Amino acid sequence: MAAKSEEFQKKFQTEAEKYAGLNKKLNKLVTQSQTLETQLNENQMVKDELDITRDDARVFKLVGPVMVPQTVDDAKTNVNRRIDFIKAELKRNSDVVESVTKDVTAQRDILSALEMQARQMAGPGVGPS
Amino acid sequence: MSPGKFLHLKKCFYVLWKTWDLPLIKIIHPFTNPLISSNYISAGCWLGIGMTSSSPPPPPAGILYRVDGESLNTLIEKYEQSLSTNSTEQERLDKLRQEYVTLKTRLTTLPLQLDYNALVPLGRRALCPGKIIHTNEIMCLLGDNWFVECSSAKAIEIVNHRVTKLDEQHESLRKERELINNWKQEAERQLVETIGEGTVEIREDYDEQHERHWREQHRESVRRYHQQQAKRRVEARQEKSQVEDELWSRLDELELQEDLVAYLEEEQEEEIVEKPVTAVRHAPKESNAAPTFKKDIEDKHNTPPPTSLSSTKTETRIETTTEVKVKAPPARGKRVKFSADNIIHDISDDQNYEKQESYNQERSSVALNFTDDGTVSSYPCFDPIFIRFHHSALTYVDGDENDASGTEEEDQKSQIVSSPGDIVKVFGPTSISAISNKPLPKSILKPYAPPLVLDKRSKKPQGRDTKKPSPISEDDDIDIDSITINESAVSKVVTERVPIFTNLQLNTPSTLNNDSETNASKPVSLFKMRRQQPPEVAVSSPD
Numbered sequence: 001m002a003a004k005s006e007e008f009q010k011k012f013q014t015e016a017e018k019y020a021g022l023n024k025k026l027n028k029l030v031t032q033s034q035t036l037e038t039q040l041n042e043n044q045m046v047k048d049e050l051d052i053t054r055d056d057a058r059v060f061k062l063v064g065p066v067m068v069p070q071t072v073d074d075a076k077t078n079v080n081r082r083i084d085f086i087k088a089e090l091k092r093n094s095d096v097v098e099s100v101t102k103d104v105t106a107q108r109d110i111l112s113a114l115e116m117q118a119r120q121m122a123g124p125g126v127g128p129s
Numbered sequence: 130m131s132p133g134k135f136l137h138l139k140k141c142f143y144v145l146w147k148t149w150d151l152p153l154i155k156i157i158h159p160f161t162n163p164l165i166s167s168n169y170i171s172a173g174c175w176l177g178i179g180m181t182s183s184s185p186p187p188p189p190a191g192i193l194y195r196v197d198g199e200s201l202n203t204l205i206e207k208y209e210q211s212l213s214t215n216s217t218e219q220e221r222l223d224k225l226r227q228e229y230v231t232l233k234t235r236l237t238t239l240p241l242q243l244d245y246n247a248l249v250p251l252g253r254r255a256l257c258p259g260k261i262i263h264t265n266e267i268m269c270l271l272g273d274n275w276f277v278e279c280s281s282a283k284a285i286e287i288v289n290h291r292v293t294k295l296d297e298q299h300e301s302l303r304k305e306r307e308l309i310n311n312w313k314q315e316a317e318r319q320l321v322e323t324i325g326e327g328t329v330e331i332r333e334d335y336d337e338q339h340e341r342h343w344r345e346q347h348r349e350s351v352r353r354y355h356q357q358q359a360k361r362r363v364e365a366r367q368e369k370s371q372v373e374d375e376l377w378s379r380l381d382e383l384e385l386q387e388d389l390v391a392y393l394e395e396e397q398e399e400e401i402v403e404k405p406v407t408a409v410r411h412a413p414k415e416s417n418a419a420p421t422f423k424k425d426i427e428d429k430h431n432t433p434p435p436t437s438l439s440s441t442k443t444e445t446r447i448e449t450t451t452e453v454k455v456k457a458p459p460a461r462g463k464r465v466k467f468s469a470d471n472i473i474h475d476i477s478d479d480q481n482y483e484k485q486e487s488y489n490q491e492r493s494s495v496a497l498n499f500t501d502d503g504t505v506s507s508y509p510c511f512d513p514i515f516i517r518f519h520h521s522a523l524t525y526v527d528g529d530e531n532d533a534s535g536t537e538e539e540d541q542k543s544q545i546v547s548s549p550g551d552i553v554k555v556f557g558p559t560s561i562s563a564i565s566n567k568p569l570p571k572s573i574l575k576p577y578a579p580p581l582v583l584d585k586r587s588k589k590p591q592g593r594d595t596k597k598p599s600p601i602s603e604d605d606d607i608d609i610d611s612i613t614i615n616e617s618a619v620s621k622v623v624t625e626r627v628p629i630f631t632n633l634q635l636n637t638p639s640t641l642n643n644d645s646e647t648n649a650s651k652p653v654s655l656f657k658m659r660r661q662q663p664p665e666v667a668v669s670s671p672d
Contacts, residue, residue: 049287
């Protein structure tokens, strides 16, 4: 009986760890998606501004310590490309997040079942509190 | 905690100014005086509006699961937390907005002078007198390391855009705040309820066995209920059929009466009047029972109708005692009035008798009154109202029933179209036939069948199976049952060349009496000629 409970404990432990790991992963993904979203918004703003500027205005790009002059068209295309890239990234990220959340919920169910079991094993006469 | 919950972060950008010609030193305007700072890095401020991991849990759809003080308290605490974050965000936004406003004023005033004398900071501790030149050239940071050099006016525009964006964020923050407040209030209310009244939580434990047992019982009771319903329905139907049987038998009597009357009338050889177009239609009557006339009628006289449709007399006439008040339905935009002589007030009138009689011949209309307690009483429905429609060229008659006398003359004067054939008489032939010289369309009557004769007084059609389709369509108000084929009259009667009904023989008195005389003068129809040809020609008709 004791061995069984020990075994059970170990099982429970592993499951709990798995759950924690999944949660952490989820958090990371979430923050990542957050940053992506902000970047997207930023680029959207830049795009709007560039659309308003004259075609012969002086546009610069900061690359490291250097400010490099660019044409407006170049700038526009670059920004658009970046926006598309970020969108794709965001989508991919959200898919991953979805799957991870599913795993998390599944894990949670397992854990709760184990918990029930543990409670039963602890005291079959005692009802759920 | 899903990404979808976040409100997006916004970065607000700063304007980078190029104030003099030394390329290394760029003066930035974070939120400070532009003349002071010397760092090259754009100091972007990240506005974190989204409540990321600390977003308050919205109330679950529907009621709270556990209505007890503790959980409610925690919920309220969470709400308060989120409210505080919301307020800090709002403050930050306000501050930023204010700074943009001051920047705007700076941008407007800066280019007013070509250059300004200023103390320029050199490093961290030194200042040096200098000048601010190129006052109209502003390098603006658009975001993501993109810069654009523009005039101060343009820079002002950019600032305006950013301010509007900030305002939007402010708005969304406000809405969020409202929402959270509402949730909080709701939770507080719940809290008060639970604490104050000591409400008892209703718990229904789910027990498999119990549920199963209940389900079986439920099924049984439902089954029983349905059976009961079925039984009741059957009973009702039986009752109804009983009642219906009574009524049908009553209808049969009435039919017999009519037949009797018709028979007697025929023997008396009264004038045949064209049957006017009736606007009232009823379902065709049932098949006849064996005629037993008077005795039946007397027997059944006691049946319920409050105003009896028929009462027996030594005379063969059927009288009704009801007075019919006709109320003309007001047509929209027109006044529809019925000529009084078409309204049958008292059927005992000779004048109106024929109409009524012909109507009664064909239709016995008895309205059934299904009362609440299940009994059925029958009473005559509205006496047939003969409505004469006058066209615009004719004068309308007042709808007042009492003025019957005055209006009859007018009606007689006016031309009344009482059958389709009269239309041609009154209004002339149809435009098609009048205008074009085309021959009238070929008759649709089968060559084998003798032409139909409209005869009101006659009984069932004699020479013809009633089930065969008649050339007269049902849409006409001419009852098929009254159509007979008068074999004797066939060869002699000549069809009038009416464009609409090509082979109707309207049995005016003249045709019946003066067959042979009038034959020579009138033209013979093509149909008739074809019929009189050898029978090979007439074979092709389908039966």
